[in-house]
Amino acid sequence: MMTKPFGKSGDVSELVSSLGWLEEDGSSQDGEESPEMRGHHGLTVGGRIRSCAELGSEDMEEEEEEEDDEEIGPNGENAPKRRGPKKKKMTKARQERFRARRIKANARERSRMHGLNDALDNLRRVMPCYSKTQKLSKIETLRLARNYIWALSEVLESGQSPESHGFVEMLCKGLSQPTSNLVAGCLQLGPSPVMLNKVEDKCGGSGVGGQAGHTLSYPSPGLPSPPYGSLEASHLLHMKGFKAPVYDNPSPNECSSGTPPYDGPLTPPLSISGNFALKQEASPHESERNYTPHSGHHAHYLSSHHYPSSTAGGLPGGPQGHLLFQASRYELPLDVAFDSFTPSHLVTSQMGTI
DNA sequence: TAGGCCATCTGGTCCT
DNA sequence: AGGACCAGATGGCCTA
Numbered sequence: 001m002m003t004k005p006f007g008k009s010g011d012v013s014e015l016v017s018s019l020g021w022l023e024e025d026g027s028s029q030d031g032e033e034s035p036e037m038r039g040h041h042g043l044t045v046g047g048r049i050r051s052c053a054e055l056g057s058e059d060m061e062e063e064e065e066e067e068d069d070e071e072i073g074p075n076g077e078n079a080p081k082r083r084g085p086k087k088k089k090m091t092k093a094r095q096e097r098f099r100a101r102r103i104k105a106n107a108r109e110r111s112r113m114h115g116l117n118d119a120l121d122n123l124r125r126v127m128p129c130y131s132k133t134q135k136l137s138k139i140e141t142l143r144l145a146r147n148y149i150w151a152l153s154e155v156l157e158s159g160q161s162p163e164s165h166g167f168v169e170m171l172c173k174g175l176s177q178p179t180s181n182l183v184a185g186c187l188q189l190g191p192s193p194v195m196l197n198k199v200e201d202k203c204g205g206s207g208v209g210g211q212a213g214h215t216l217s218y219p220s221p222g223l224p225s226p227p228y229g230s231l232e233a234s235h236l237l238h239m240k241g242f243k244a245p246v247y248d249n250p251s252p253n254e255c256s257s258g259t260p261p262y263d264g265p266l267t268p269p270l271s272i273s274g275n276f277a278l279k280q281e282a283s284p285h286e287s288e289r290n291y292t293p294h295s296g297h298h299a300h301y302l303s304s305h306h307y308p309s310s311t312a313g314g315l316p317g318g319p320q321g322h323l324l325f326q327a328s329r330y331e332l333p334l335d336v337a338f339d340s341f342t343p344s345h346l347v348t349s350q351m352g353t354i
Numbered sequence: 355t356a357g358g359c360c361a362t363c364t365g366g367t368c369c370t
Numbered sequence: 371a372g373g374a375c376c377a378g379a380t381g382g383c384c385t386a
Contacts, residue, residue: 355386356385356386357384357385357386358383358384358385358386359382359383359384360381360382360383360384361380361381361382362379362380362381362382363378363379363380364377364378364379364380365376365377365378366375366376366377366378367374367375367376368373368374368375368376369372369373369374369375370371370372370373370374
């Protein structure tokens, strides 16, 4: 059901190659259809969708000629004649110029979007959870970035400990449940039913799916239940010196002054951990020490063909992934060690969905 | 099959 | 005129 974009004029490839964009686009070299040759290439004309194939050379000229005639209103009545300068006739030469311009514009747009994606990738790399193989979606990356900035600001301004549940809460605020799970998988802290209860109370959300107090619940319909519950305690990481959390960090929606307003649904703290970032570039020593076998399941929720699921390792980035507290690069007063293992569970919530 | 996410094309608008 | 930016539309791929 592919529509050929440029209809009857068969010189597109020549034109295109003369513009040099074929060489720019790797997909073309891979034998795939060029971007110009796939997709719908639809033109919105007065609410109609018309493909370029439909608007072949002759057709386009006809279109022009029709437009030069009287316009017919939506109800069939004659609309007043168009004022202003008459449209130029769509001659062959004009069509060629138009097409060349369009092709160049498409190439620019592609490259612009690639630049945007590169920037997004760079952003992903400085997020608390980063994996080459398990990318956050664009929107989740932006949300997490916002939360991360906000959380770090809180650390600086209020002296709140990044080890606290509040920090993780802030990171997870407004994220989708799968992303929250992923973040939670990276930032495992101990469970805190009390805190979760408070979240539910304070924020008026459904909390942990109405199961507040349960340290293990996967109430989200439509989402797979992560196998967190089957984890052995020895596989879970915990921050050294982590204390039972005291819920003193209200949600950004209404509970904390000086926090950015957030207009999305609340996401309660899901899982709490002391691991802050997943990196693939792990030393064997670190990877062995910090491997959390279930993290891959979190990441799996985000996987798609663009973000291939990690396989053997399970962990985003595979078993080689190591955990790194990236906040340290911001010279935060952190002293994070991962030599203390404490059983913990992840808690998910129905509130986590966007 | 529906929904999420993505890449791409496209026309419009603004700016230089 | 041309480039940058934007938003709408569309189809592809993947997962639940």
